[in-house]
Amino acid sequence: MSGTLLTDVTAIREAATPLRSPQDLDPLVRRIGRARIVLLGGATHGTAEFYRWRAELTKRLLAERDFSFVAVEGDWPECHRVHCCVAGAPGAPNDPGQALWGFRRWPTWRWANEEVAEFARWQRAFNATGDGVPCGFHGLDVYSLGDTLRGVLDFVREHAPDQLDATIRAFRCFEPGGADPRDPELVPENCREEVVRRLTAARAGVPGAEDYYRELLHGGVRARTARATHLGDTLDRLLQAYGPRSKAVVWAHNTHVGGTLGRLARERHAADGVVTVGFGTHHGSVIAAGHWGGPARRMTVEPAPPDSFEGVLHDAVPGEDSFFVFGDDEWVREPREERAIGVVHRGGGYVPAARYDAFVHCDETTAITPLHHWEPEEDIPFVPAQTHARGG
Structure with missing residues (x-):
């Protein structure tokens, strides 16, 4: 010592x-x-x-x-x-x-x-x-992060299935310490505007929704920072x-x-x-x-x-x-x-x-x-742990 x-x-x-x-x-x-x-x-x-x-x-x-x-x-x-x-x-x-x-x-x-x-x-x-x-007792995630990520996943599954594994890997940026500039973006660039439009429509009238989703879809550090700023x-x-x-x-x-x-x-x-x-x-x-x-x-x-x-x-x-x-x-x-x-x-x-x-x-x-002895089915395919590793 x-x-x-x-x-x-x-x-x-x-x-x-x-x-x-x-x-x-x-x-x-x-x-x-x-x-x-x-x-x-x-x-x-x-x-x-x-x-x-x-x-x-x-x-x-x-x-x-x-x-x-x-x-x-x-x-x-x-x-x-x-x-x-x-x-x-x-x-x-x-x-x-x-x-x-x-x-x-x-x-x-x-x-x-x-x-x-x-x-x-x-x-x-x-x-x-x-x-x-x-x-009071309030939640800071007005945009319901879980629902948002599920919406992103559904869109990618339907319109860019070849990017599904990469999208799931990008979810790691929402884990503590998981944000890395090299992490994949949540959706391909050519899909991003459509996903932003759909997510924003689902939260019509919520302040700053469009800007929040636009940053979120970049994945990595930008997504993590966008969420913390939103909180x-x-x-x-x-x-x-x-x-x-x-x-x-x-x-x-x-x-x-x-x-x-x-x-x-x-x-x-x-x-x-x-x-x-x-x-x-x-x-x-x-x-x-x-x-x-x-x-x-x-x-x-x-x-x-x-x-x-x-x-x-x-x-x-x-x-x-x-x-x-x-x-x-x-x-x-x-x-x-x-x-x-x-x-x-x-x-x-x-x-x-x-x-x-x-x-x-x-x-x-x-x-x-x-309180629950089960978790709701998210229908998120399992990606082997090694694909989540930093730099993997």
Whole structure:
């Protein structure tokens, strides 16, 4: 072990705050202070501990800091049904679990799981105790990414079947760390304008739809950046709708919180205060799919490499299940990689570590509990894993 790493371990151990109850979040709540936007991440989309600790911190922000709504990396139409339920709208179901059960777009498990249902039930009960504007629950993907990709696939299958495998390979740009300038475009250039026209018509009246789809179809980094920018634009519209004193909690993947979405939030709302919190794990289990559109599976999360961000945290604070550190310490600035598992997992999955204001480390984690025991059939052919590899 190098001298630098020994110094790191000592600094981390001294800086770590154990997490054993919601009250242990006190220092983090104080650090958030009067910030208008708090972005809470997750190294995966299928880890129970990430959802639970995000929920505990969010509860405190709603109850103690007057935050206005929760915005998640999910489709607007489906999340709106959850919003109606937690807000107590007439005709909405009494149990948020029923609204979450109605999710049908792959991957349903990302939000239709027991952990989110438990938080939404708390949110509904919390809203019922107040007499002001209810705290909302909204999806930032107004354009329903899953429906969009399905529409692209259907068009390519009908009009350019020889490009089908390339199109499916291009879907990898929507996986954390998957965007690469060399990735294929989602559709051939001679088909692009027709696909844009059809997708835009399907979202008539939605602001910026045409520009969004035009960038999306390029695939690679441009597609990933276009989606993150769209998430940020939707967040801004929600803040505007809730009023000048509104405040938002965002739940999204680490690659958004520590990437383009987080950067946009800081640039646009620097005067209002923005706090980002990453979440990571050393080892455990996770819910993910083996390929895009595939069934949900409980998978193993292999132990993190010793020199990764999670590996260093694991070695620094042995025997502590969960803890957090603030991101302004010197050791955080050293270049490392952090874990990034998306809705598709084939092992591995690391990206350059982002800078967060705080990072929650859950050493051994467990998979979320999906509400559905099946996934809707997406009719996306399986492409062997090696064709998805970078540069493959």
